[in-house]
Amino acid sequence: xxxxxxxxxxxxxLMAMAEIGPTENGGNCRLALTDEDAAGRRKLLDWCEALxxxxxxxxxxxxxxxREGRRADLDPVAIGSHLDTQPKGGRFDGILGVLAGLEVFRxxxxxxIVTQRPLELVVWTNEEGSRFAPxxxxxxxxxxxxxxxxxxxxxxxxGVTFGEALEASGFAxxxxxxxxxxxxxxxxxxxxxxxxxxxxxxxxxxxxxxxxRWYDVTFMGQAAHAGPTPMALRHxxxxxxxxxxxxxQSHALNDASxxxxxxxxxxxxxxxxxxxxxxEVHLTVDLRHVDxxxxxxxxxxFVQELAACGESFGVAVGxxxxxxxxxxxxxxxxxxxxxxxxxxxxxxxxxxxSGAGHxxxxxxxxxxxxxxxxxxxxxxxxNEAEYATPxxxxxxxxxLADAILQRAGVAS
Amino acid sequence: xxxxxxxxxxxxxLMAMAEIGPTENGGNCRLALTDEDAAGRRKLLDWCEALxxxxxxxxxxxxxxxREGRRADLDPVAIGSHLDTQPKGGRFDGILGVLAGLEVFRxxxxxxIVTQRPLELVVWTNEEGSRFAPxxxxxxxxxxxxxxxxxxxxxxxxGVTFGEALEASGFAxxxxxxxxxxxxxxxxxxxxxxxxxxxxxxxxxxxxxxxxRWYDVTFMGQAAHAGPTPMALRHxxxxxxxxxxxxxQSHALNDASxxxxxxxxxxxxxxxxxxxxxxEVHLTVDLRHVDxxxxxxxxxxFVQELAACGESFGVAVGxxxxxxxxxxxxxxxxxxxxxxxxxxxxxxxxxxxSGAGHxxxxxxxxxxxxxxxxxxxxxxxxNEAEYATPxxxxxxxxxLADAILQRAGVAS
Numbered sequence: 001x002x003x004x005x006x007x008x009x010x011x012x013x014l015m016a017m018a019e020i021g022p023t024e025n026g027g028n029c030r031l032a033l034t035d036e037d038a039a040g041r042r043k044l045l046d047w048c049e050a051l052x053x054x055x056x057x058x059x060x061x062x063x064x065x066x067r068e069g070r071r072a073d074l075d076p077v078a079i080g081s082h083l084d085t086q087p088k089g090g091r092f093d094g095i096l097g098v099l100a101g102l103e104v105f106r107x108x109x110x111x112x113i114v115t116q117r118p119l120e121l122v123v124w125t126n127e128e129g130s131r132f133a134p135x136x137x138x139x140x141x142x143x144x145x146x147x148x149x150x151x152x153x154x155x156x157x158x159g160v161t162f163g164e165a166l167e168a169s170g171f172a173x174x175x176x177x178x179x180x181x182x183x184x185x186x187x188x189x190x191x192x193x194x195x196x197x198x199x200x201x202x203x204x205x206x207x208x209x210x211x212x213r214w215y216d217v218t219f220m221g222q223a224a225h226a227g228p229t230p231m232a233l234r235h236x237x238x239x240x241x242x243x244x245x246x247x248x249q250s251h252a253l254n255d256a257s258x259x260x261x262x263x264x265x266x267x268x269x270x271x272x273x274x275x276x277x278x279x280e281v282h283l284t285v286d287l288r289h290v291d292x293x294x295x296x297x298x299x300x301x302f303v304q305e306l307a308a309c310g311e312s313f314g315v316a317v318g319x320x321x322x323x324x325x326x327x328x329x330x331x332x333x334x335x336x337x338x339x340x341x342x343x344x345x346x347x348x349x350x351x352x353x354s355g356a357g358h359x360x361x362x363x364x365x366x367x368x369x370x371x372x373x374x375x376x377x378x379x380x381x382x383n384e385a386e387y388a389t390p391x392x393x394x395x396x397x398x399x400l401a402d403a404i405l406q407r408a409g410v411a412s
Numbered sequence: 413x414x415x416x417x418x419x420x421x422x423x424x425x426l427m428a429m430a431e432i433g434p435t436e437n438g439g440n441c442r443l444a445l446t447d448e449d450a451a452g453r454r455k456l457l458d459w460c461e462a463l464x465x466x467x468x469x470x471x472x473x474x475x476x477x478x479r480e481g482r483r484a485d486l487d488p489v490a491i492g493s494h495l496d497t498q499p500k501g502g503r504f505d506g507i508l509g510v511l512a513g514l515e516v517f518r519x520x521x522x523x524x525i526v527t528q529r530p531l532e533l534v535v536w537t538n539e540e541g542s543r544f545a546p547x548x549x550x551x552x553x554x555x556x557x558x559x560x561x562x563x564x565x566x567x568x569x570x571g572v573t574f575g576e577a578l579e580a581s582g583f584a585x586x587x588x589x590x591x592x593x594x595x596x597x598x599x600x601x602x603x604x605x606x607x608x609x610x611x612x613x614x615x616x617x618x619x620x621x622x623x624x625r626w627y628d629v630t631f632m633g634q635a636a637h638a639g640p641t642p643m644a645l646r647h648x649x650x651x652x653x654x655x656x657x658x659x660x661q662s663h664a665l666n667d668a669s670x671x672x673x674x675x676x677x678x679x680x681x682x683x684x685x686x687x688x689x690x691x692e693v694h695l696t697v698d699l700r701h702v703d704x705x706x707x708x709x710x711x712x713x714f715v716q717e718l719a720a721c722g723e724s725f726g727v728a729v730g731x732x733x734x735x736x737x738x739x740x741x742x743x744x745x746x747x748x749x750x751x752x753x754x755x756x757x758x759x760x761x762x763x764x765x766s767g768a769g770h771x772x773x774x775x776x777x778x779x780x781x782x783x784x785x786x787x788x789x790x791x792x793x794x795n796e797a798e799y800a801t802p803x804x805x806x807x808x809x810x811x812l813a814d815a816i817l818q819r820a821g822v823a824s
Contacts, residue, residue: 193640210639214686224791226675226698227622227767228605231664233791238676239661245654252643263638264650265686267679274626274677274696284686286638355639379636379645 001410002344003107005401007394010103014393017043017083017099018091027384028091032084032126033061033165040083041123041171047102048121051109057173060138060151061125061166064180067105069118070411075183077115077408078367079104079400080122082359086130090386092376092393097188098123100397107401116409117183124359131156131165139359141177143366148177182367184334184407187360188396189371190388194379195352202395203349204373205339209361210261210353211295211327215285217244217306221315223271223279238269238278240313247305248285260298261288261355285319290353292327327353328361331368334407338370341402347395370403372396413822414756415519417813419806422515426805429455429495429511430503439796440503444496444538445473445577452495453535453583459514460533463521469585472550472563473537473578476592479517481530482823487595489527489820490779491516491812492534494771498542502798504788504805509600510535512809519813528821529595536771543568543577551771553589555778560589594779596746596819599772600808601783602800606791607764614807615761616785617751621773622673622765623707623739627697629656629718633727635683635691650681650690652725659717660697672710673700673767697731702765704739739765740773743780746819750782753814759807782815784808 020043021029021036030036041063045055048065055065066076081097101121108115124142129135132154141151152163166172191197196204221235245264252262263286269278287302289295303319310317335351342349352373354360360369374396377387432455433441433448442448453475457467460477467477478488493509513533520527536554541547544566553563564575578584603609608616633647657676664674675698681690699714701707715731722729747763754761764785772781786808789799 191640192637193642194636194645195640195642198645212639222790224606225604225768225793226673226677227624227700227769228603228607229673229767229791230605230607230670231661231667231673232670233606233610236661236675238679239657242654242657242661242676245651246658249643249648249651249654255643258642258644261638261641261643263648263687263689264654265638265681265688265690266684267650267681269677269679272678275675275698276677277675278677286687288639355641356637357639378634379641381637 001405002402003111003113003405005103005107005394005397007390009106010099010393010397011390013047013099013102014091014095017095023088023384025384027386028085028089029087030083030085031087031131032128033131033169037084038169038171044083044098044102044123048105051105053105056175057171058175058177058179059148059173060141060177061171061173062138062142063123063171065121067119069115069408071116072118074117075181076118076120077404078120078122078182078185079404080124080185081187081189082124082127084126084128086128086382088384090381090383092190092386092388093192093381094127096190096388096393100188100400103397104401104404114411115405116411119404119408120180120182127359132162136357136359136362139362143362144178145362184368185360185363186334186400186404187358187371188400189358189373190376190381191373192356192376192379192381196373196375197377197379199350201348201350202374202392203342203347203399204352205335205342205349206330206354206371206373207335207351208330208353209328209357210288210290210355211292212325213287213295213299213321214323216320216322217283217285218318219281219310219315221279221313224277226275226277229277234277235314236277237281237315240309240315240317241267241281241283243312244306244309248302251301259290259294288355290327328364330364330370334368334370337403337406338372338399341399341406345398345402347399372399413817414814415523415525415817417515417519417806417809419802421518422511422805422809423802425459425511425514426503426507429507435500435796437796439798440497440501441499442495442497443499443543444540445543445581449496450581450583456495456510456514456535460517463517465517468587469583470587470589470591471560471585472553472589473583473585474550474554475535475583477533479531481527481820483528484530486529487593488530488532489816490532490534490594490597491816492536492597493599493601494536494539496538496540498540498794500796502793502795504602504798504800505604505793506539508602508800508805508808512600512812515809516813516816526823527817528823531816531820532592532594539771544574548769548771548774551774555774556590557774596780597772597775598746598812598816599770599783600812601770601785602788602793603785604768604788604791604793608785608787609789609791611762613760613762614786614804615754615759615811616764617747617754617761618742618766618783618785619747619763620742620765621740621769622700622702622767623704624737625699625707625711625733626735628732628734629695629697630730631693631722631727633691633725636689638687638689641689646689647726648689649693649727652721652727652729653679653693653695655724656718656721660714663713671702671706700767702739740776742776742782746780746782749815749818750784750811753811753818757810757814784811
């Protein structure tokens, strides 16, 4: 059985949510657990209460809005994402996944459909990590990655703790973290990349998440005057860093599969001056791959290239791995449910791996999970200019509706 | 006729001067026209007055200390440099060139030698440019590069003008800038580079100054998330900048003559983040060469490589030339006088071009000029650790004495 969602109604709810915490250039600012974030949640709850849903909040503020099914003894099928934004964020990142869940509830209500399993619409707290680092901390707590105490003790820039902000927001709940258990979890999200748009496809069937590793790299050479120091006697830290960046870029660009991704996001030269040879450079390296073995090989190559670049320029090098996030494979059945729904609707799609982290990464550790991507303009997100068309939002929501209905089963 | 200078006495005057404005780690802080700078000048004047010298100050504080010769109708042969330092500067940069002049005066006095031409010991104001930008502003004013009014109006970080600081220092003179005319000018200076030390040579016979050109370079790509953006769809501003740096470094290193010098001193990524592809990079480029035609070719190559790197990475590039300082050739007779003196003393030496700017660059526009370099440890300057051995300082001073005596002529 399939139920048609209402693209126009979904769009209107997206635009209504965007009125809370608007920014100058058409984006949104609803930092986690601020008044704006709380107002966004209350608006969602108003809409859901009108549908007769009840809701609970766990101890780290994760919000669970329940649409009862025929079988109260079964674990719910869940839909969700987040409502918080970056300081100058967009109207879709996270929000689409939440309001698509609302739209599914409304579409089911309209037709008086009761599912076998209950449904849960989940709003995870502080996904962005802009106010409280790290990102996805509350879904991570739900999944057991972080303790409740450590999460509540995290502080923002002003020294306010997560726990204090949670109290102030009115969303401090008493449900133990980890409840309710979920039969499965489905998250619709904008792609945050340019692949679907470039290929003119409407849906990304997200089978997992790339493995990611983060490094801090240091180059220690010798600062010296630009003019009097011959090239051959230099120890130029920037020259060594530049060669490393260029080698890694070339290596990644030469991988015809397109699965190797290398990004150097930050480069700093302490006390730099235009006529002084840089004596010290700090560089960040972000390596990603869809295959863990290939990611190991990429790391090894990076370490070798780093040593070679240091040697070429007489510069001491060092690196530290700050973070290692393994390749995530989502649940085969859930992914299959999404792919089948997409195919049956006739939408152009591709199976793909997410390059960014999402709440689904953590949730997938404790519940069968899948994600659905829709294109966003120019691949831009975390930006006021972030945009997804009503049609793409609607298609993503439709696939979501079909997949969760298949998973939850229809009672009547 | 040759006169032996006293290496020990020179060293003692260097160490006595270093007691004024000492820094924690054995360096000096005598920013231009501060109390410390004025105290340094007064100490020098005490020493010179004891020799019977008289002195004048011009309107921008340049100090001229005269040792009379037999022929008052002839222009003086001048020795000089500067006494001001960087905020954490050393004990030799500039100071050696001034105190070597004092030592020459003392050595002549000891032997009762009168020169034909008068001698002038010159202390140029604000050579370093640390307090009032740009560097060498007062010798530049003397040479007609800057107007007196514009120099007096320059301000430090606290808004104090050069003119106000000059008044407060007690060194505001009324001699018109540009007086006295000089027969010739000789400046002894530490090399500020590693060449002489590496070659185990005592003296650099400085025949001129490298040409230098400074550029601001901009790379405008597209910021995007590191994970979801395939390599082939990126517009990575840092990747383009890194390739440019690497190409320019390789080109300079491949020049067997060693005359091509390329330095990228500053690289900035506005709003960088480790998992965001850099959308914007600002880079500085400093090109130097001893030959103006080769420097033209180097500039052309830089512009071509820049365009190619931009194209390779889909990044818009731009550059602006901020400064162009042509190759300077010092006066052949003055350079010859230095070289002859060095050879006759049997000191290991090389003819070389200065890679850094000095007061001599400006002075050479209005008077025959030459410079003498002595090695400094590890090529380090503008640093509290700056060091030159007593022996090298003495040898430099000896060459200076021999050269100016040859130039000025001995009357009795």
